[in-house]
Amino acid sequence: MSPHAHPNLTVLDHPLIRHKVAILRDRATPTKDFKQLVNEIAMLMTYEVTRDLATEQVDVETPLEKTTGERVAGKKLTLVPILRAGLGMVEGITHLIPSARVGHVGLFRDHDTLQPVSYYFKVPSAEADRDWLVVDPMLATGGSAVAAVASLKAAGAERIRFLCIVAAPEGVEAMAGAHPDVPVFAAALDRQLNDRGYILPGLGDAGDRIFGTR
Ligand code: PRP
Ligand code: URA
Numbered sequence: 001m002s003p004h005a006h007p008n009l010t011v012l013d014h015p016l017i018r019h020k021v022a023i024l025r026d027r028a029t030p031t032k033d034f035k036q037l038v039n040e041i042a043m044l045m046t047y048e049v050t051r052d053l054a055t056e057q058v059d060v061e062t063p064l065e066k067t068t069g070e071r072v073a074g075k076k077l078t079l080v081p082i083l084r085a086g087l088g089m090v091e092g093i094t095h096l097i098p099s100a101r102v103g104h105v106g107l108f109r110d111h112d113t114l115q116p117v118s119y120y121f122k123v124p125s126a127e128a129d130r131d132w133l134v135v136d137p138m139l140a141t142g143g144s145a146v147a148a149v150a151s152l153k154a155a156g157a158e159r160i161r162f163l164c165i166v167a168a169p170e171g172v173e174a175m176a177g178a179h180p181d182v183p184v185f186a187a188a189l190d191r192q193l194n195d196r197g198y199i200l201p202g203l204g205d206a207g208d209r210i211f212g213t214r
Helices: 015-025 031-049 085-096 143-154 169-178 206-211
Strands: 009-011 055-061 066-072 078-083 104-109 116-122 131-135 159-167 184-189
Touching: 015 031, 015 159, 015 184, 031 085, 031 131, 031 159, 031 184, 031 206, 078 085, 078 143, 085 131, 085 206, 104 143, 116 143, 131 143, 143 159, 143 169, 159 169, 169 184
Parallel strands: 009 184, 078 104, 078 131, 131 159, 159 184
Antiparallel strands: 055 066, 104 116
């Protein structure tokens, strides 16, 4: 995991993740491959992001004898993609956690003000022993992530982690300021934002590249 100056950020830079992120960045990567890579990276990241989930002991009967095993404790983990680009990560994550509940937070970034505009919110009940994983491929100004996490907290969510593929320093700092209790995980920490709020070097508009809308 690479060193950097952000205490709230973990960069998950396994060689397979770095390999796949480089292909994602390539402007020549077609939609079909882009979508598959986003899911694969999300799945690889989930393995690390969930490393400290609480477990409890269970009795198991093998074909040979009784033994004990472990299972993840608490309410079903809830995955919350920020629409629309976050949807591109759901399939990969639910391959690993098939019982995850899925909530949806609809936000888009106003092109002129860069402020998030909310248009949808539907999540499972917030109970104390539920872990939440908020996902969006891009953390740019941080406006969308900060607003999504604030809406989950307002609904009662407590144990929240934020997972993105590419993060800008500006977004990581915005999350640290607004939600210091929420750890941020990224596959790559990029250099900066441009004057239109796009991440440099980045990978362009994630939603458009996942859904082929440009
Ligand atoms: C993108 C991205 C994030 C947001 C990041 O979504 O998927 O949600 O921008 O920018 P921020 O950190 O400055 O808020 P967009 O608004 O383009 O919507 P889309 O997912 O529907 O394409
Ligand atoms: N949203 C994107 O999809 N890409 C960026 O670079 C910034 C915000």
